Amino acid sequence: MAGVNFDALNQVYNHYLAEYAPRTNSSLDAHKKDDLKKVYNSIVKLNKESPLAILDRSDEAKAYAISLKENARSFRNAVLSTQDHMDESSVLDNKLPYSTRPEIATVRYLGNDGTETAPTFELAVAKLAFPQENVGNYLASEEVIGLHPSAYSFDLSINDIGYEFQFQIREEDTNRDIQDRLARLITNAEIGVEGQVLEDGRGNSSLKLSSTQTGVQQKELIFSISDDNTSQSSGIVDYLGLNRVMEKPSDALFEINGIERRASSNTFTIDKQYEVTLQGLSPEPGIATEIGLKGDVDSLAENIHSLVGSYNSFLDNTFKVTGEHTKSSLLHSQISFMTRHYASDLDAIGLTFDDQGRLNIDDEKLKSAASSQDAATTMGPVKDFANSMLRKTSQITLNPMEYVNKTIVAYKNPGKNFVDPYTTSAYSGFLFNNYC
Numbered sequence: 311m312a313g314v315n316f317d318a319l320n321q322v323y324n325h326y327l328a329e330y331a332p333r334t335n336s337s338l339d340a341h342k343k344d345d346l347k348k349v350y351n352s353i354v355k356l357n358k359e360s361p362l363a364i365l366d367r368s369d370e371a372k373a374y375a376i377s378l379k380e381n382a383r384s385f386r387n388a389v390l391s392t393q394d395h396m397d398e399s400s401v402l403d404n405k406l407p408y409s410t411r412p413e414i415a416t417v418r419y420l421g422n423d424g425t426e427t428a429p430t431f432e433l434a435v436a437k438l439a440f441p442q443e444n445v446g447n448y449l450a451s452e453e454v455i456g457l458h459p460s461a462y463s464f465d466l467s468i469n470d471i472g473y474e475f476q477f478q479i480r481e482e483d484t485n486r487d488i489q490d491r492l493a494r495l496i497t498n499a500e501i502g503v504e505g506q507v508l509e510d511g512r513g514n515s516s517l518k519l520s521s522t523q524t525g526v527q528q529k530e531l532i533f534s535i536s537d538d539n540t541s542q543s544s545g546i547v548d549y550l551g552l553n554r555v556m557e558k559p560s561d562a563l564f565e566i567n568g569i570e571r572r573a574s575s576n577t578f579t580i581d582k583q584y585e586v587t588l589q590g591l592s593p594e595p596g597i598a599t600e601i602g603l604k605g606d607v608d609s610l611a612e613n614i615h616s617l618v619g620s621y622n623s624f625l626d627n628t629f630k631v632t633g634e635h636t637k638s639s640l641l642h643s644q645i646s647f648m649t650r651h652y653a654s655d656l657d658a659i660g661l662t663f664d665d666q667g668r669l670n671i672d673d674e675k676l677k678s679a680a681s682s683q684d685a686a687t688t689m690g691p692v693k694d695f696a697n698s699m700l701r702k703t704s705q706i707t708l709n710p711m712e713y714v715n716k717t718i719v720a721y722k723n724p725g726k727n728f729v730d731p732y733t734t735s736a737y738s739g740f741l742f743n744n745y746c
Contacts, residue, residue: 352708361722366715374638375710381627382706388620389700392613406612407584411599414592418585419603428583430602431567434592439524439562439576442532446551448514451486455479457549463542464552468502468521468533475499476542489517489550503533517550525561525574532559562588565598610680611673614692618661618669621699625668637713641706642667648698655691 365371407419415433463476475495479488486507493505502523508516521532535552537544547553561572566580576588584601592598604612625645629638649663656662660675679688706713 349708356709359722361718363716363718365711371714375714378628378641378713379707379710381624382703382710385620385624386700386703386707389617389696389703392617392620392696406604407601408604409599409601411597413590414599415589415601416587417601418587420579420583420585428603429581430600431580432565432598433586433601434565434596434598435562435588436565436591436595437560437563438588438591439574440557440560441521441524442555442559443521443557444519444535444552444554445508445556446489446517446519446554447549448508448510448516449485449489449550451509451513451515452484454481455483455485455488455549457545458543459483460543462537462544462546463540464535464537464544464547465540466496466501466503466533466535469527471501473499473501474541486515488546489515492517492550517552518556519552521559524559524576526559527574530558531555564588607677607680610689611676614661614676614689615671617692617696618671622668624703625666637715641713645702648702649695652691652695652698656695659688659691661692 407417409415409417414435419428421428457479459479459481461476461478463474466473466475475492477488477491477495489507493507496503496505496519502521504520504522506518506520508518510516519533519535523532535547537547561574562576562578563570563572565571577585579585580601586601629642646667649667653663656669659679660672662670662672664670
């Protein structure tokens with residue numbers, strides 16, 4: 311790896327993530343060895359048959375190719391996720407958890423496929439679980455710290471485990487310098503306590519320490535801080551007020567079907583079937599949210615809504631970029647041709663295309679089709695449409711350069727051509743433009 315500029319590579323990667331791929335990866339982005347082998351073979355075949363061309367090397371063309379691939383990848387993952395709930399064998403069995411008041415609590419179903427019997431219950435929240443919070447003394451931010459320059463340390467004990475933190479105070483350090491330094495030092499240690507510097511709007515600042523853990527455990531406090539028996543100079547705890555407890559940890563208090571319960575965390579399980587996360591208090595005593603599993607039709611309709619939303623988002627993100635450097639019109643015409651093939655069948659179940667190619671949903675018509683006795687057959691066009699979009703997005707992610715302007719220089723001799731890395735290496739090079 312001699313000669314590789316790793317700083318430049320890091321800049322490329324960070325720029326790519328920030329500009330073109332802001333979404334986090336999902337499990338669908340992980341592949342088996344056989345999957346990667348298929349991709350490799352597809353690239354080899356593509357490169358072998360691609361004509362030689364001079365590509366448009368403008369910044370607009372490069373940005374379009376990269377964003378097009380990311381939009382296609384995101385849509386492809388959404389289609390794959392929806393297909394998990396559109397299998398003909400389970401199209402009427404799948405169920406989704408719901409909370410009628412998500413501002414009070416949200417829910418995740420822990421069952422395998424939603425076919426098990428799961429109870430419906432009422433949940434009212436009286437109090438949320440809180441962490442321990444220590445808020446230190448408010449000191450003038452820009453004043454030089456009132457401690458002698460030296461090496462200081464203090465002990466932080468959490469869950470019966472002690473940690474010593476050491477740091478240096480220099481002559482020119484201000485109160486804010488030390489508060490920021492300790493906030494980073496404690497947070498980066500990842501021991502269950504996080505630091506944050508607060509401001510009062512009058513030029514003063516304070517160091518706030520919060521436990522990541524909530525609820526009352528075996529002891530009244532989750533963590534404690536002292537420098538009475540530390541190895542370096544002491545005095546920082548009293549000076550900054552690190553041991554001043556502003557909020558003691560507390561449990562969540564709630565009712566399930568009128569029976570009072572408590573939990574040390576705002577996220578807990580019920581009957582090993584639901585994972586509930588408390589989001590807020592009931593607006594009035596007794597006001598509850600209903601938690602349960604949605605019926606078959608509602609579940610199927612929601613999956614189709616998800617597919618339609620992902621498709622429309624893909625169109626919006628892809629076709630909002632037009633200009634002389636791209637072939638977005640080619641992609642638009644290809645997708646329009648594909649959608650016309652399914653238009654009549656989708657219209658029969660409540661899905662219609664507008665003039666821009668976007669999908670609209672007639673919910674009553676959709677639910678009527680989904681609740682029919684042969685729903686698996688009736689909803690077949692949706693699955694066919696999803697499979698068609700899946701093939702198209704796979705093709706786009708494999709070769710986004712198809713939709714960037716280029717001038718064909720020479721076609722390869724059919725049957726006597728050789729593999730070359732031209733097409734894919736050109737795309738990869740866009741990621742490193744102006745960095746290496």
